[in-house]
Amino acid sequence: MSSTITLFSGHRMNYSRLNINRVFRDNMVIQRDQHVAIYGNAVPGSRVTITFNGQKKTTITDEAGHWELKLYPMKKSFLPQDLLVTANATSDTVVIRNVLIGDVWLCSGQSNMERGFGTYPLLREQAA
Numbered sequence: 001m002s003s004t005i006t007l008f009s010g011h012r013m014n015y016s017r018l019n020i021n022r023v024f025r026d027n028m029v030i031q032r033d034q035h036v037a038i039y040g041n042a043v044p045g046s047r048v049t050i051t052f053n054g055q056k057k058t059t060i061t062d063e064a065g066h067w068e069l070k071l072y073p074m075k076k077s078f079l080p081q082d083l084l085v086t087a088n089a090t091s092d093t094v095v096i097r098n099v100l101i102g103d104v105w106l107c108s109g110q111s112n113m114e115r116g117f118g119t120y121p122l123l124r125e126q127a128a
Contacts, residue, residue, distance in 0.1 A: 018042045018092035020085055026097045031104045032076045038085070039068035046089030053081055053101065061087075077101040 020040040030036050042048055044065045049058045057069040083096040103126075107113060118124060 016043060017090055018048070018085065018087040018094055020094055020096070024083070024096055027099075028096065029100045029102050029104050030071070030074070032101050033073045035073060036071045037068055038071065038083070039066070040085070041065045042067060042087040042092070043089040046087045049086050049088075051084040051086075052099070053077070074101045076103075 018040070019042065020038070024038060024040075038050055040048075042061050042065055044061055044063050046061050046065075047058055048061060048067045048069070049056065050069050050071070052071060053074055055071055055074075057071065059067050059069050061067045078100060080098040080100060083099050085094045085096075086092065
């Protein structure tokens with residue numbers, strides 16, 4: 001008979017690089033007309049700056065290395081843009097490419113999900 005003991009520690013992660021939450025990726029759409037929170041981790045105490053769509057926001061990471069910045073509401077734009085995130089402590093830069101500003105739709109269903117966007121006149125009208 002063998003025993004296994006698992007120990008869990010309250011030890012905080014030591015982030016050595018700039019990280020952005022995995023929900024933020026190339027080819028994404030940011031919700032228009034709403035504040036948008038961008039967040040991640042970096043070296044504790046480092047300055048993190050986001051540059052996007054004419055906005056530049058800066059914050060300092062907390063003791064655990066967490067950071068969050070909120071972008072001001074933006075009008076819709078079908079012009080692909082880069083979202084640039086930098087951290088001064090490590091000179092890291094993350095670029096998220098081809099970001100649009102518009103409506104984010106979360107859809108679910110079964111057979112109705114097979115229909116294309118163009119088959120819903122009201123949606124086409126609202127997207128214009």
